[in-house]
Amino acid sequence: MKPESDTIYVDALLPLMEHFYTIQGEGYHSGKAAYFIRLGGCDVGCVWCDVKDSWDAVRFPKVSSEDLLKKVQDSGADRVVITGGEPLMYDLTELTAKLRKAGKKVHLETSGAYPLTGTWDWICVSPKKFKAPLESVLKRADELKVIVFNNSDFEWALSHADHVAVDCKLFLQPEYTSFSKMIAPIVQFAKKHTEWRISLQVHKIMNIP
Numbered sequence: 001m002k003p004e005s006d007t008i009y010v011d012a013l014l015p016l017m018e019h020f021y022t023i024q025g026e027g028y029h030s031g032k033a034a035y036f037i038r039l040g041g042c043d044v045g046c047v048w049c050d051v052k053d054s055w056d057a058v059r060f061p062k063v064s065s066e067d068l069l070k071k072v073q074d075s076g077a078d079r080v081v082i083t084g085g086e087p088l089m090y091d092l093t094e095l096t097a098k099l100r101k102a103g104k105k106v107h108l109e110t111s112g113a114y115p116l117t118g119t120w121d122w123i124c125v126s127p128k129k130f131k132a133p134l135e136s137v138l139k140r141a142d143e144l145k146v147i148v149f150n151n152s153d154f155e156w157a158l159s160h161a162d163h164v165a166v167d168c169k170l171f172l173q174p175e176y177t178s179f180s181k182m183i184a185p186i187v188q189f190a191k192k193h194t195e196w197r198i199s200l201q202v203h204k205i206m207n208i209p
Contacts (some may be wrong), residue, residue, distance in 0.1 A: 013062035014090055015040035017054045018209075021075040025203025027124055028143045029107065029168045035077035036209070037068055042085040042129040044111050048149055048175050054085040065095040069102060082118075083109040083154035089138075112137035127160050138163040146200060148182050149175040154189050157196070173199040 017040040041057030042049075049055075072080055080099050082092060090111050096118035099106045107122040112133030121129045125141040127133040138144075141164045146157040154172075161170055172190065174182045180205075190196050203209065 012094060013059040014068070014095065015057040016063040016068070017051075017060050017085065019068070019071055020209045021077050022209045023203060023206070024079075024081065025201050025206070025208075026173060027145050027171050027199045029079075029122065030199065030202055032079060033077060034079040034081045034107070035072045035075050035104055036081045036083060037072075039082065039084045039087045039090060041089050043089075044086055044113055044128050045066065046128050046130055046147075048078060048147075048177065050176060051085070057085070057089075059166050065098050068095060069098045072099065072104060073102065078103070079105045079107065081107045081109060086111055086113060088112075088114035088116065090117075110137065112141070116140055125164075126154075129156060133160070135163060139167070141168050143169045143171065145171040145173055147173050148186055149178050150182070151185060154185070158193075161195075170196045171199040172196055173201070176201055176204065 009040060017038045021035045021174055024030055038054060040054050040060035040184060042055045044185065079150050087108065096106050105121045105126065108120050109124045109126065112125040113130045113131040115134060116137050122142050123140055124143040124145055125137055126145045126147060138160065144160060144164050146153060146160065148154070157172060172186050174186055186198055192203050
């Protein structure tokens with residue numbers, strides 16, 4: 001699988017905000033054990049972002065791909081999720097190659113705003129209005145997960161579903177602070193557009209990372 005090029009940073013060291021072994025709480029792989037690597041740095045700027053502390057990359061230590069691999073191996077995890085921030089601000093070719101060589105399944109969570117690098121077992125694209133996703137990344141998505149903050153997000157979801165592969169899994173996820181307001185409209189939308197499924201942030205219900 002040939003990665004795309006021209007990301008912002010090409011650096012063997014990556015700014016590591018946090019890392020932890022937990023249960024995937026969202027989307028298609030919800031409920032599965034996974035080791036999360038959250039990289040610092042994001043310029044997408046979602047007003048409702050629940051990890052705004054990740055935005056400033058200079059706050060976080062730079063870590064090598066080899067060190068990240070060791071953390072994953074020490075945990076015993078067989079599935080790794082690379083998230084952010086916006087992880088595609090960095091060239092992830094080296095990190096994904098090391099993880100896959102070690103037999104790990106490697107998943108990406110991205111807004112799709114930067115070109116794709118790395119080799120992935122699963123790509124989740126969660127497009128944001130604040131910085132549009134690239135067509136080339138949308139076409140590679142295994143999962144399209146649209147965060148629903150207000151009623152205009154339903155049309156936003158439909159417009160992006162036109163640009164993914166026919167077998168891409170489609171999810172609507174209520175923005176956490178807007179859950180009580182948006183869950184009923186989401187249910188009605190999913191009943192009408194049956195190709196869409198509902199994703200809930202079950203890790204927050206379980207009170208785990």
